[in-house]
Amino acid sequence: MATFNETANVYFGDQALREAMPMMKKLGTKALIVTGQHVAASSMMEDLKNLLCEFGFGYFVYDEIAGEPTVDMIEKGIKEYNDGGCDFCIGIGGGSPMDSAKAISFFVKNAGLIVSYNGTKLTGSRTGVVCIPTTAGTGSETTKFVVITDTESGVKMLLKGDVLIPDIAVINPSYTKGAPKSITAATGMDALTHAVEAYTSKKAMPLTDPLAIDAVKKIMKYLPEAYENPYDYEARSAMAVAAFEAGVCINNSSVTLVHGMSRPIGAMFHVSHGLSNAMLLKDCLSFALDGAFERFADLGRAVGVAKESDSDVAIAEKFISAIQELCAIIEIPTLREYGIDSGTFLELRDKMAFDALVSGSPANTRKPVTIEDMKKIYKRVIEE
Ligand SMILES: [Zn+2]
Known part of the structure; x- marks a missing residue:
């Protein structure tokens, strides 16, 4: 129920x-x-x-x-x-x-x-x-x-x-209005992660789906504007609505792999919550994609990256590319660019993967996720 x-x-x-x-x-x-x-x-x-x-x-x-x-x-x-x-x-x-x-x-x-x-x-x-x-x-x-x-x-x-x-x-x-660019980027990406994860979660529900789609559309459109023009009321207003909608979504449909793997990075390396989500987003979603092609394709269609002749798989992949482009526009650094030492990160990845699993969030992903899967993703992300 x-x-x-x-x-x-x-x-x-x-x-x-x-x-x-x-x-x-x-x-x-x-x-x-x-x-x-x-x-x-x-x-x-x-x-x-x-x-x-x-x-x-x-x-x-x-x-x-x-x-x-x-x-x-x-x-x-x-x-x-x-x-x-x-x-x-x-x-x-x-x-x-x-x-x-x-x-x-x-x-x-x-x-x-x-x-x-x-x-x-x-x-x-x-x-x-x-x-x-x-x-x-x-x-x-x-x-x-x-x-x-x-x-x-x-x-x-x-x-x-x-x-x-x-x-x-x-x-x-x-x-x-006027929040620093780095805060606008990190918090906006947290909201985007909420909406995407809730929509592609095992617990997604008809009452949250329209909110998730609307939040994703608003964030993909307005986050770059809020980032470039911190006093743009239209962009800030759309982002405030989207963040609330995305909050309602996770409240009822939960987060999945990204949040599960993000919290240990925050705890170990003091990376802010939204930023560690953004750093993981592409690799975690790429992993989750084949468990939910249809759902990711819905999001791709909603943000306008799909051609009519595209398959669900192609649209889902284009959606992930669009997220990567957004990360580039709002200058999301990689873990190494942020200054995290890859040796230390790899030493801690067993603990991080364990803590991620225990949090329960990865289990909401629409495919099985093992500790080994998460260790591989952590390795991929620190090598970027
Ligand atoms: Zn979050």
């Missing part, structure tokens, strides 16, 4: 934050604002603080989410929440602050070590949580997933459970 879930209250557009305030009243009276230092010093944060005051909320700012969240960052956030007398959370920023807010909202209500929840389905209660994305990428504002790195074991833990789906998403595309 397949169920379909997404964030229940989604506010979109330039006035989204103001419009969300009455609904936020239902969550609590004092917010822990979870963010990073860059957003903490931005005009977006000023907007948020001003509106919270205008609507009679108290708040406390926890701005120590530096990069992708670790167990330590979440534990500190739980302490700040309790010390500050907060009763709900607001995550504002990219995927990391949003994931952190979701995790804090859960762990303030649930005892036990964070690592003990790895691999389990999170259930139970949490405090209210609002997500405000300032990048177009992870879709965390609508997903049941949180990724937290356990620095002790070097594992990026994927925590999941419907309880982690935020109560409110506030999407104002203007908040993504």
